Amino acid sequence: MSNTYKSAGVDKEEGYKTVDKIKSAVAETHNENVLNNLGSFGAFYQIAGYKNPVLVSGTDGVGTKLKVALDSKRYDSIGVDCFAMCANDILCHGAKPLFFLDYLACGKLDSEIAAEIVMGMVKACKDNECALIGGETAEMPGMYKPGDYDVAGFCVGIVEKDQIIDGSKIKAGHKIIALPSSGFHSNGFSLVRKIFPDFNEEFEGKPLYETLLVPTRLYFQPVHKLLEEVKVDGIAHITGGGIIENIPRIIPQGLCAQINTSAIRIPSVMLELEKRGNIDRNEMYGTFNMGVGMVIVIDANHAEKVLNLLDDAYEIGQITEGEEKIVLN
Known part of the structure; x- marks a missing residue:
């Protein structure tokens, strides 16, 4: 044949x-x-x-x-x-x-x-x-x-x-606004799979895979709604490397993103992963989005308007002068 x-x-x-x-x-x-x-x-x-x-x-x-x-x-x-x-x-x-x-x-x-x-x-x-x-x-x-x-x-x-938004107009005093993620999005899953080997185990009343497979949130609609109303000076997509690696990508030299970690709303599945895997909190912030899918950097005068325009947005920090581009408090 x-x-x-x-x-x-x-x-x-x-x-x-x-x-x-x-x-x-x-x-x-x-x-x-x-x-x-x-x-x-x-x-x-x-x-x-x-x-x-x-x-x-x-x-x-x-x-x-x-x-x-x-x-x-x-x-x-x-x-x-x-x-x-x-x-x-x-x-x-x-x-x-x-x-x-x-x-x-x-x-x-x-x-x-x-x-x-x-x-x-x-x-x-x-x-x-x-x-x-x-x-x-x-x-x-x-x-x-x-x-x-x-x-x-x-x-x-x-x-x-x-x-074009590239972060170059960010100044000290600007506010940092978080847009929530829908979960892990598509980052850190090599560690997720190591800590959660059984995707069928029950988590919060349903199979774990249902929580893990929630799709990455699409931010086009809320962000463009915002861009029509307010001048935005910086946007960071929180992907691989988490908040620690992604926010500094848009911060100009001589400025620092001061992040108030107590304000961040961490999803329960990430807290469970941290606990079960005995993972250091800094490692979590450098690997996962920790519930923050996108960050908007805005003039402080516009912050209230942004929070009113976007129902689920919330403030997580501000820009200060400093040599380190990000500090987690």
């Missing part, structure tokens, strides 16, 4: 099934700026209505949170995570997401699983007024075991050049 691609472990028909399952849903994310449909070699997106546009791009994956999803056979939130990790990053510069592309790799493609992951991306794209304009599904036997998947994405956004 002659060798075929299928005999080597790659089933092209399953790939075609995946496209059939997602094609109409993906098309619903398109707008008048998308100039072609799925199936072209490249995706086309025209830009209109801007005076001096700057493109802002970001790429990211879901990390080992995927392991929790695959072991629990729950795939719907992973696509949201993939999109959110990219879109929340470019949002830090005031950018509106224009389009998103995904990359899905696996050992043996299951069109049902692949479609469920992509449908999560579709939902997230719709929530962010963003077009899902292309992607790649790679079946790679020998590189990945059957049942293994990896997911990554790439997002391009746009902002007027004179409206």
Whole structure:
């Protein structure tokens, strides 16, 4: 019998099934700026209505949170995570997401699983007024075991050049406002899985995996609502490295973010992880978001307005002069 691609472990028909399952849903994310449909070699997106546009791009994956999803056979939130990790990053510069592309790799493609992951991306794209304009599904036997998947994405956004937010205008006296996370988001899961090996154990009345798989919060709607009303001088997405590593990325030299840790509302699952793993609190703040998914740095005169505009936002510190870019009090 002659060798075929299928005999080597790659089933092209399953790939075609995946496209059939997602094609109409993906098309619903398109707008008048998308100039072609799925199936072209490249995706086309025209830009209109801007005076001096700057493109802002970001790429990211879901990390080992995927392991929790695959072991629990729950795939719907992973696509949201993939999109959110990219879109929340470019949002830090005031950018509106224009389009998103995904990359899905696996050992043996299951069109049902692949479609469920992509449908999560579709939902997230719709929530962010963003077009899902292309992607790649790679079946790679020998590189990945059957049942293994990896997911990554790439997002391009746009902002007027004179409206770019980069932290350079942050000054002493500015307030630091927290926007709550929805949980662990997509960071620190190698440690999460070490401390919580049984995803089916009961936690607060439900299987633990339900808490662990809550998708990364999308911040586009609240942040752009804010940007229409108030001048924002800094935004930090609290991802890998936690508050300790991410807030300093936007703090100018000679200034310090003084964080009042007693104000931070830490989720119960993170407190349980800390206790069960006997993890030092500083290690927690340098690994997880600790309940703070995004940070807004704002002139003190605007702080009350921000807190009124965003129902769940709250103050966690202020900017002072100092050589250390962050201090946890």
